[in-house]
Amino acid sequence: MKLIFAIVQDQDSNKVIKELSKNNFQITKLCSTGGFLKSGNTTLLVGTEDNRLDLAIELIKKNSRSRKQLIDSSMLPYGMECALPGYHNDLTPYGPSLSTGIDDLEVSYPIEVIVGGATIFVLNVERFAKL
Numbered sequence: 001m002k003l004i005f006a007i008v009q010d011q012d013s014n015k016v017i018k019e020l021s022k023n024n025f026q027i028t029k030l031c032s033t034g035g036f037l038k039s040g041n042t043t044l045l046v047g048t049e050d051n052r053l054d055l056a057i058e059l060i061k062k063n064s065r066s067r068k069q070l071i072d073s074s075m076l077p078y079g080m081e082c083a084l085p086g087y088h089n090d091l092t093p094y095g096p097s098l099s100t101g102i103d104d105l106e107v108s109y110p111i112e113v114i115v116g117g118a119t120i121f122v123l124n125v126e127r128f129a130k131l
């Protein structure tokens with residue numbers, strides 16, 4: 001038996017749950033928060049027999065979309081924007097901070113992040129019981 005942890009966007013969660021349920025998967029829905037964007041997402045726990053694992057993953061994949069999200073650079077830890085894919089200095093003409101000689105003036109700008117489809121982890125289940 002396997003346990004799937006599927007992290008999906010809140011907007012997709014109802015559709016994913018509906019399709020999994022239609023196919024007789026049992027699901028536990030948890031409200032979760034992404035560590036990077038610090039915004040809500042949904043984590044689904046799905047316990048399944050090994051021979052139905054691929055079907056579950058296919059249904060999760062089919063019903064999860066990736067989306068662009070804009071975040072403010074000031075929300076990132078200092079220097080983190082350089083690690084983002086697509087980061088170029090010319091997008092940020094003043095850099096993350098501008099030295100004024102008096103105080104450091106923070107200049108913030110929008111950063112585009114692509115979130116999802118779904119992030120999944122599959123674990124082997126040692127024991128499953130309903131007591």
Ligand code: 2BA
Nearest residue numbers: 007033034035036037038039083084113114115116117119
């Ligand atoms: P968040 O941590 O809020 O991340 C949202 C999106 O931000 C990620 O989308 C990714 O595109 C970007 N991102 C995250 N960390 C980054 C970093 N250090 N540098 C640059 N960009 C970064 P997804 O990869 O689709 O992940 C969506 C959500 O799935 C994540 O939300 C997190 O809750 C979960 N997740 C993804 N990978 C995970 C992992 N290895 N372990 C645990 N949770 C994970």
